[in-house]
Amino acid sequence: MADTGIGASVRRKEDFRFLTGRGTYTDDINRPNQAHAYFLRSPHAHAKIKSIDVAAAKKAPGVVSILTGADIVADKVGSLICGWVVKDKQGNPHKAPAHPPLAKDTVRYVGDHVAVVIAETLPQARDAAELIKVDYQVLPAVVDPARALDPGAAQVHAEAPKNLCYDWEIGDKAATEAAFKSAHHVTKLDLINNRLIPNAMEPRAAIGEYDPAYESYTCYSTSQNPHVLRLILCAFVLGVPEHKMRVVAPDVGGGFGSKIYCYAEETVCTWAARKVGRPVKWTAERGESFLSDAHGRDHVTHAELAMDKDGKFLGLKVDTIANMGSYLSTFATCVPTYLYATLLAGQYTTPAIYCEVKAVFTTTAPVDAYRGAGRPEAAYLIERLVETAARELKIDPAELRRRNFIKPHQFPYQTPVALQYDSGNYERTLDEALKLIDYKGFPARKAESAKRGKLRGIGLSAYVEACGIAPSAVVGSLGAGVGLWESGHIRFDPTGSVRIFTGSHSHGQGHETTNAQIVSDLLGVPIDKIEVVHGDTDRVPFGMGTYGSRSAAVGGSAIFKAADKIIAKGKKIAAHLLEAAEQDIEHAHGVFKVKGTDKQKTIGEIAFAAYVPHNYPAGLEPGLDETAFYDPANFTYPAGVHIGEVEIDRDTGVVTVVNWAAVDDFGTVINPMVVEGQVHGGIAQGIGQALLENAVYDKETGQLLTGSFMDYCMPRADDLPSFKIGMTHTPCPHNPLGVKGCGEAGAIAAPPALMNAVTDALGVRHMEMPASPARVWQVLQKTAKAAE
Amino acid sequence: MHDFHYHRASSLADALKALAAAKDGRLLAGGMTLLPTVKQRLASPSDLVDLAGLTELRGIRAENGGLGVGAMTTHAEVAHSPDVRKTIPVLAALAESIGDPQVRNRGTIGGSIANNDPAADYPAAVLGLDATVVTNKRKIKADDFFKGLFETALGEDEIVTAVHFPRPEKAAYVKFPSPASRYALVGVLVAKTAGGVRVAVTGAGACVFRVKEMEEALAKSFTADAVKGIKIPSKGLNSDLHGGADYRAHLISVLAGRAVTACG
Numbered sequence A: 001m002a003d004t005g006i007g008a009s010v011r012r013k014e015d016f017r018f019l020t021g022r023g024t025y026t027d028d029i030n031r032p033n034q035a036h037a038y039f040l041r042s043p044h045a046h047a048k049i050k051s052i053d054v055a056a057a058k059k060a061p062g063v064v065s066i067l068t069g070a071d072i073v074a075d076k077v078g079s080l081i082c083g084w085v086v087k088d089k090q091g092n093p094h095k096a097p098a099h100p101p102l103a104k105d106t107v108r109y110v111g112d113h114v115a116v117v118i119a120e121t122l123p124q125a126r127d128a129a130e131l132i133k134v135d136y137q138v139l140p141a142v143v144d145p146a147r148a149l150d151p152g153a154a155q156v157h158a159e160a161p162k163n164l165c166y167d168w169e170i171g172d173k174a175a176t177e178a179a180f181k182s183a184h185h186v187t188k189l190d191l192i193n194n195r196l197i198p199n200a201m202e203p204r205a206a207i208g209e210y211d212p213a214y215e216s217y218t219c220y221s222t223s224q225n226p227h228v229l230r231l232i233l234c235a236f237v238l239g240v241p242e243h244k245m246r247v248v249a250p251d252v253g254g255g256f257g258s259k260i261y262c263y264a265e266e267t268v269c270t271w272a273a274r275k276v277g278r279p280v281k282w283t284a285e286r287g288e289s290f291l292s293d294a295h296g297r298d299h300v301t302h303a304e305l306a307m308d309k310d311g312k313f314l315g316l317k318v319d320t321i322a323n324m325g326s327y328l329s330t331f332a333t334c335v336p337t338y339l340y341a342t343l344l345a346g347q348y349t350t351p352a353i354y355c356e357v358k359a360v361f362t363t364t365a366p367v368d369a370y371r372g373a374g375r376p377e378a379a380y381l382i383e384r385l386v387e388t389a390a391r392e393l394k395i396d397p398a399e400l401r402r403r404n405f406i407k408p409h410q411f412p413y414q415t416p417v418a419l420q421y422d423s424g425n426y427e428r429t430l431d432e433a434l435k436l437i438d439y440k441g442f443p444a445r446k447a448e449s450a451k452r453g454k455l456r457g458i459g460l461s462a463y464v465e466a467c468g469i470a471p472s473a474v475v476g477s478l479g480a481g482v483g484l485w486e487s488g489h490i491r492f493d494p495t496g497s498v499r500i501f502t503g504s505h506s507h508g509q510g511h512e513t514t515n516a517q518i519v520s521d522l523l524g525v526p527i528d529k530i531e532v533v534h535g536d537t538d539r540v541p542f543g544m545g546t547y548g549s550r551s552a553a554v555g556g557s558a559i560f561k562a563a564d565k566i567i568a569k570g571k572k573i574a575a576h577l578l579e580a581a582e583q584d585i586e587h588a589h590g591v592f593k594v595k596g597t598d599k600q601k602t603i604g605e606i607a608f609a610a611y612v613p614h615n616y617p618a619g620l621e622p623g624l625d626e627t628a629f630y631d632p633a634n635f636t637y638p639a640g641v642h643i644g645e646v647e648i649d650r651d652t653g654v655v656t657v658v659n660w661a662a663v664d665d666f667g668t669v670i671n672p673m674v675v676e677g678q679v680h681g682g683i684a685q686g687i688g689q690a691l692l693e694n695a696v697y698d699k700e701t702g703q704l705l706t707g708s709f710m711d712y713c714m715p716r717a718d719d720l721p722s723f724k725i726g727m728t729h730t731p732c733p734h735n736p737l738g739v740k741g742c743g744e745a746g747a748i749a750a751p752p753a754l755m756n757a758v759t760d761a762l763g764v765r766h767m768e769m770p771a772s773p774a775r776v777w778q779v780l781q782k783t784a785k786a787a788e
Numbered sequence B: 001m002h003d004f005h006y007h008r009a010s011s012l013a014d015a016l017k018a019l020a021a022a023k024d025g026r027l028l029a030g031g032m033t034l035l036p037t038v039k040q041r042l043a044s045p046s047d048l049v050d051l052a053g054l055t056e057l058r059g060i061r062a063e064n065g066g067l068g069v070g071a072m073t074t075h076a077e078v079a080h081s082p083d084v085r086k087t088i089p090v091l092a093a094l095a096e097s098i099g100d101p102q103v104r105n106r107g108t109i110g111g112s113i114a115n116n117d118p119a120a121d122y123p124a125a126v127l128g129l130d131a132t133v134v135t136n137k138r139k140i141k142a143d144d145f146f147k148g149l150f151e152t153a154l155g156e157d158e159i160v161t162a163v164h165f166p167r168p169e170k171a172a173y174v175k176f177p178s179p180a181s182r183y184a185l186v187g188v189l190v191a192k193t194a195g196g197v198r199v200a201v202t203g204a205g206a207c208v209f210r211v212k213e214m215e216e217a218l219a220k221s222f223t224a225d226a227v228k229g230i231k232i233p234s235k236g237l238n239s240d241l242h243g244g245a246d247y248r249a250h251l252i253s254v255l256a257g258r259a260v261t262a263c264g
């Protein structure tokens, strides 16, 4: 079984379809009689809408309908919701201003939705949109989270005085203060976690459809979690019973978090489909993706680390301002709180931690989870701080980390910020990474670079993250509006082929292969006889979707549990067919054997017997078709060490990443090739954040200055070195597969490793991301001046 | 995009006729600049006159020791041409540095210089190599062709038919790509030509320009050290998210030095 089972680098089943252009993405779907939607978007960051005149536009050729905020109000369409209630220091829920799918009287970011034009063709819709006259009274913009709380700052929502969404805290303040009093040394750092635009390769798209015969809706959408989208659309926004709504998320070309949320566009298309009596289709242009996909990160932080004379960490104090953007996106509030501050222990035994987070509104696009979601912000802060501390104390950065690591015997380890780490061996990943990069050889490499006139630097990052979100009761107690279990359903056909139905969703991760490998391994079915079905609420049991590296840990575990049920039933059938007692049947990889004999039945024979039950146990239900729901017992805690090495051209400031070692502990690995792919992509995104990417709004006008690939710099293949990838395996002790999750690790680990390397090369304490050539050159100018 | 009339010209005369008859006509070459602009509705020409059918505007010919490059010759054709690689290798290398394979397979030299994007590469070659732009009406020396931001000496009824490049004694182009767009943040072409040393800079200003001070210094001593020390004033240079005017000014000196070194 090993060739297609757990642990095998099986070639991705889905790749032939994708690579030969045979995927079916939302935009590939066309419904009979469909009309096309074009959204008229706000050209201003902040303005009152004094009036909208659609009279001329309505008469334009091909126009079917034009809808505005007034129609939203008239139809009592609800507000887009934020599904996670964060309580502030006083225990009050966060401020949750209304987020209408089409603006009522105020627009709050460039790209905000003013009206939708539905026409026979998209060009007609666009032409008509040009005829809509909107009278705006432009208001001041505020884009920088650090300025949002200023007394004179523009007010984004009347319901949120001073633009404050919440002022939240975690940890023991008094204990932390005491730790700082007793400290031998305190390292302080101010840092910005730069704002990013996700830029999935496939832009968002939606088709809404209404069938009056059944009074039911279908929404095709580029969603990472179709069931949650259905739940939100039905229960909160459109007021439709759930059984009257089908959400289909077909092939989806990347999400990185940006496709988790319920956006205005799919809401409007679904609502409008019934109003106009026709399917309504919308596909974002790239420019719309830049403006209106939920952005990521955007933190401004002050942090302090207290240490004793040996460099043992005593306490950590963190003060963060997090940008929520103009409205709260679906999970915005939990990102800079429960997905961020709970990770502040990192891999270390820091006994006292206190963190305050102020979430603020600004006149920018909504900000929500983006690959890593809170954990990259935490890892960046901790690992920049630890590296800086090592330099200040003149202790080797690897050694300082080692002194403070949680040791293998300390697991399960309760951190001072709520999480209980389940397992890990941090020193081992560090040792492996140091070996992989040849840490000892660095001085020689640095000297060699210097000979060529280049500055060379090395930087470490030892990260831990929390994946597989998470026990439903726990997230519920923290404010989540949903449970975070997952469903798995295994259906055998009479001839032994299998379909796996999963509530998780693949949009690039390779689930069609890895989920099939689980079943291939457990039930001995050849992988080409297994199909994975996901992304359709009418075909798949309710599920929570894919984000937070949860699909294997939670979704895979549900499939494992369903396989358990298949095996249990299979034993009953085998016992009957083999005329043995049920307890004498042993099962391994799809073979049911009478203990100590060579009498056996294969899973194929069992399946056939279950569907053609001519000779069958009395009282047993026919069929071989089992569903399991799995609620995780804890988060999982992947961890690892990445080490980056850079060379800097003094004359131009160009940073070249010349060497990269990544050693990750993802527990059990189902498909090493797929995992390596996830790590590669994650590192590319992390290096992207640190070196290239930056979303910039104009401070005065609130215009998005990086609104296209001309100015927003994505990482390209030639920006990256060949990665050296290593793995250690400490299986997760609380899920049946032992998996931890790997989807976000690279994006979490890479930025601090890279910035530690850059600052090491430059010999400076800190510089903000991205370390673009012009910025690095400025730093070089400053250090040259200082040296004079 | 808005609706427009499409003409596939069968001859230069036909193209000119269609252009003259149009309310707001534009020539279409590779479309790599024009079509995105039209799609985004930043331009709404009434007519597009496609030059793709004019085989006489395409191809590379040996001319007076140099090369004549037809206006409709694509960047890829220039980059891969054995003649260009042999006679004026810097031109092939420069063409290879433009955009990506798709852009190089569509974009043309005529379109590039007629457009005169301040960050485009070809203007540095045309100016730095002392080329002559040939149109349906006249021959325009490079020094007279590039007029300002997206501005050239071309009249409304003028079509670039070819560019004539004399063969330089030596030449090199060093491009510092803008990290996002990979157009030239700064690009410097240094050439030793029959008429003297020329240093042409693109990306840094509103329009490609020559640096006389560097040319004079290099005429005296064709070494990297001769230009490295020459500081370019940052006043009037471009400034954007990817580099301020001071950075661009600095890069001109650095890249000029590197180009001289690359000349060998």
Ligand SMILES: Cc1cc2nc3c(=O)[nH]c(=O)nc-3n(C[C@H](O)[C@H](O)[C@H](O)COP(=O)(O)OP(=O)(O)OC[C@H]3O[C@@H](n4cnc5c(N)ncnc54)[C@H](O)[C@@H]3O)c2cc1C
Pocket: B026, B027, B028, B029, B030, B031, B032, B033, B034, B035, B051, B071, B072, B097, B098, B099, B100, B103, B106, B107, B108, B109, B110, B111, B112, B114, B115, B117, B119, B120, B121, B122, B154, B158, B159, B160, B161, B181, B182, B183, B184
């Ligand atoms: C993704 C991308 C990356 C790019 N990167 C670079 C880069 O790194 N460096 C660079 O230099 N360029 C770059 N470009 C631009 C590219 O080189 C274009 O090919 C060029 O700017 C225009 O050439 P074209 O043939 O496509 O002209 P078109 O887009 O068809 O036309 C451009 C303009 O020139 C006019 N015109 C065209 N031909 C003639 C003619 N014969 N006579 C008179 N007027 C004419 C047209 O009317 C139009 O106004 C890039 C473009 C893209 C899309």
